Amino acid sequence: xxxxxxxxxxxxxxxxxxxxxxxxxxxxxxxxxxxxxxxxxxxxxxxxxxxxxxxxxxxxxxxxxxxxxxxxxxxxxxxxxxxxxxxxxxxxxxxxxxxxxxxxxxxxxxxxxxxxxxxxxxxxxxxxxxxxxxxxxxxxxxxxxxxxxxxxxxxxxxxxxxxxxxxxxxxxxxxx
Amino acid sequence: xxxxxxxxxxxxxxxxxxxxxxxxxxxxxxxxxxxxxxxxxxxxxxxxxxxxxxxxxxxxxxxxxxxxxxxxxxxxxxxxxxxxxxxxxxxxxxxxxxxxxxxxxxxxxxxxxxxxxxxxxxxxxxxxxxxxxxxxxxxxxxxxxxxxxxxxxxxxxxxxxxxxxxxxxxxxxxxxxxxxxxxxxxxxxxxxxxxxxxxxxxxxxxxxxxxxxx
Numbered sequence: 246x247x248x249x250x251x252x253x254x255x256x257x258x259x260x261x262x263x264x265x266x267x268x269x270x271x272x273x274x275x276x277x278x279x280x281x282x283x284x285x286x287x288x289x290x291x292x293x294x295x296x297x298x299x300x301x302x303x304x305x306x307x308x309x310x311x312x313x314x315x316x317x318x319x320x321x322x323x324x325x326x327x328x329x330x331x332x333x334x335x336x337x338x339x340x341x342x343x344x345x346x347x348x349x350x351x352x353x354x355x356x357x358x359x360x361x362x363x364x365x366x367x368x369x370x371x372x373x374x375x376x377x378x379x380x381x382x383x384x385x386x387x388x389x390x391x392x393x394x395x396x397x398x399x400x401x402x403x404x405x406x407x408x409x410x411x412x413x414x415x416x417x418x419x420x421x
Numbered sequence: 422x423x424x425x426x427x428x429x430x431x432x433x434x435x436x437x438x439x440x441x442x443x444x445x446x447x448x449x450x451x452x453x454x455x456x457x458x459x460x461x462x463x464x465x466x467x468x469x470x471x472x473x474x475x476x477x478x479x480x481x482x483x484x485x486x487x488x489x490x491x492x493x494x495x496x497x498x499x500x501x502x503x504x505x506x507x508x509x510x511x512x513x514x515x516x517x518x519x520x521x522x523x524x525x526x527x528x529x530x531x532x533x534x535x536x537x538x539x540x541x542x543x544x545x546x547x548x549x550x551x552x553x554x555x556x557x558x559x560x561x562x563x564x565x566x567x568x569x570x571x572x573x574x575x576x577x578x579x580x581x582x583x584x585x586x587x588x589x590x591x592x593x594x595x596x597x598x599x600x601x602x603x604x605x606x607x608x609x610x611x612x613x614x615x616x617x618x619x620x621x622x623x624x625x626x627x628x629x630x631x632x633x634x635x
Contacts, residue, residue: 302587366460366461366524367460367524367525367526368524368526368532368607368609369522369532369534369589369591369593369605370532370534370587370589370607373534373589376591404594405459405460406522406593406594406595406605407591407592407593407594408555408591408592408593408594408597409592410555411555411592413592414537
């Protein structure tokens with residue numbers, strides 16, 4: 246009877262010590278994740294996707310390979326492809342990188358942070374066309390948002406004439 | 422007694438006539454002030470060239486359309502905030518508020534811009550409501566004025582010398598809080614020698630448009 250009690254109390258003490266060490270993160274348990282990685286790789290796929298921009302006052306498009314997941318393009322990848330096209334076509338003067346693109350809690354507004362402003366100090370109309378290229382590319386590729394807030398260094402995109410203090414509406418491109 | 426009655430009626434009609442014979446008021450806001458010289462423009466900065474264009478336009482308007490009064494939001498050497506400009510325009514019965522900008526371009530041309538209309542977001546508001554300054558455009562038909570001015574510009578002789586003008590919509594800082602019809606005229610200039618020609622073309626289009634609206 247005594248030996249049984251000693252064994253049970255020893256096991257309980259060991260279990261307590263183990264739990265204490267686990268919760269204090271002296272050791273970490275990592276479960277195998279092979280299944281999850283395979284599932285994710287199946288969810289992502291590359292598709293031939295159009296990116297839109299304004300050339301000589303009319304809309305043009307180029308087809309690019311863009312990563313898609315759950316029937317929607319990866320926004321960072323899509324916009325990076327568009328900005329690269331705009332740079333190659335000399336609509337923007339410097340290469341601009343998309344740092345992140347996240348949605349608000351309701352999913353209606355997309356926050357896009359860029360490494361620097363893609364706009365220059367020339368024509369206001371040319372700058373509007375660059376912004377509309379981004380909005381049009383998002384709208385035509387099934388990105389389900391109503392507004393886009395452009396950011397640089399976590400602040401609204403700086404510009405002398407265009408107002409980026411509020412999100413730009415995707416519906417706006419239908420007015421041009 | 423009859424004569425007194427007649428005098429009273431005539432006086433009433435005269436007052437009514439004076440009241441309805443309202444002169445139209447055109448307010449010009451050239452981009453750039455004492456602190457901000459603006460973009461690069463032919464042979465100088467935007468501040469200097471837009472002032473030249475605005476002066477030439479005012480001169481043309483005075484000569485050809487004396488019934489239209491022209492006011493400037495600020496004089497050369499002054500600094501004024503956007504909200505001060507808006508208050509000035511909104512409280513003086515301005516018929517049309519024009520922002521004039523310019524920049525270097527290989528070919529002289531005129532682009533028109535008005536405030537963004539986000540129609541899908543419009544909510545039914547009661548007659549008395551407070552609008553945020555970013556939505557002051559809701560109180561004026563700026564886009565319709567922009568369309569009329571674009572038509573007037575392209576219909577006139579201008580299209581023989583310049584590419585057709587295009588109207589854009591965008592959220593513009595230069596039109597923030599303006600609650601009267603307001604348009605930004607962004608002029609691409611190849612040379613400063615085109616300033617009188619551009620002013621003449623603009624004066625003709627603005628005069629025609631305001632005349633049609635009256």
